[in-house]
Amino acid sequence: MIATPPHVSALYRYPLKSCAGEFLEHADVQREGVVGDRRMMMSRPDGRFITARTHPRLELIQVQLGVDTVTLSFPGQPDLELSRGAYDLAPFSTEVWGDRFDALTTTREADAWCTEVLGESAHLLCIGDHSPRYRQSIEQSVGFADGYPLLLIGEGSLNDLNERMAKSQARPHSMAQFRPNLVVAGSDAFAEDNWQRLRIGEVELAVMEPCSRCAMITVDPLTGTFLPGKEPLKTLATYRRGNNGKVLFGQNLMVVKEGRLSLGDKVEILA
Incomplete structure (x- = not known):
């Protein structure tokens, strides 16, 4: 099987903080993040x-x-x-x-x-x-997002989590629980931890720091209720805890160059 290079497999924005994500085919990205996010x-x-x-x-x-x-x-x-x-x-x-x-x-x-x-x-x-x-x-204006303009997660990272939990969960955890703006396919689990600067479509991005996770990821987006057992936060805590004690999953981004990106865009790792 020919390996697929890293590329954008999903784009989301959340017009209202904590609301359901809106799937996009294209996204215009400004310093403060995806337009409308x-x-x-x-x-x-x-x-x-x-x-x-x-x-x-x-x-x-x-x-x-x-x-x-x-x-x-x-x-x-x-x-x-x-x-x-x-x-x-x-x-x-x-x-x-x-x-x-x-x-x-x-x-x-x-x-x-x-x-x-x-x-x-x-x-x-x-x-x-x-x-x-x-x-x-961060010397930057942002909207109502928690801390940074954008969040990126690799599909491989979520697959790794679901493989670890395969015997204990009724169904796989979804990317929607983690509320990213950009989802990347074609990379190894947690490859994004080592990225520093990216070019996607017209946009250049700086990878700032891992995203610390909380009870938000234990909400089932299909029912609007908390999942049992504080999962997947509990499992992530066993292998994704940083030096500061926080559970880390995904990477926070800053926008270096504004522009448009689209589904399928190649993710170029500049540093």
């Missing part, structure tokens, strides 16, 4: 951000981005179609992992829809074309 977020009335770590049902929300509209869908709930031109856009103080900044409000109708889905008071926030959130640690 994590530009919306739910928050509590006091500004604290809400994610699937505490509200796993968020992963059942589907978001469709139109030219001037945003449509949110959730099982058993009427779809919500929002016109961006109708957003209130009032500054709203919030924070993501210690970064405090002013996001923008959307509409009261959106807040009511989110409140109904979560069963508690919530706001739907957004950010404009350029995020007001500046991460001093």
Whole structure:
């Protein structure tokens, strides 16, 4: 069998933080990440951000981005179609992992829809074309993503995990549990740990550091509930724990050169 060189096998964006991923055939990539990725977020009335770590049902929300509209869908709930031109856009103080900044409000109708889905008071926030959130640690503006503009995972790494767990799990763990933007096929398990700089399509990327994982990866994206036994976090902890004690899976990326990338693009390892 002829070995296939590393290439992009899947592209995703997550318009709303913690929502279901949107599969893309092409992605325009800017400094802050994939265009449209994590530009919306739910928050509590006091500004604290809400994610699937505490509200796993968020992963059942589907978001469709139109030219001037945003449509949110959730099982058993009427779809919500929002016109961006109708957003209130009032500054709203919030924070993501210690970064405090002013996001923008959307509409009261959106807040009511989110409140109904979560069963508690919530706001739907957004950010404009350029995020007001500046991460001093990476000297870069990012949207509502946890820490970096992009996340990459190799298919070989997930296959390795599933092979280790084959006897103990009812079905293989899915890439959707790990919420990458870029998935790479044709590389060995955890080959991405050794990559430093990449060219994919028109885009150049710097590999910054491994992604530390938490309870998010134990959410079943098909049901919006936690999987039993804290898996696959428990198994990953037996062989993917870093020197800092954190469980590592996938690589965080920064954008060196903006542009477009597509499914099937060759992944050139520059360093």
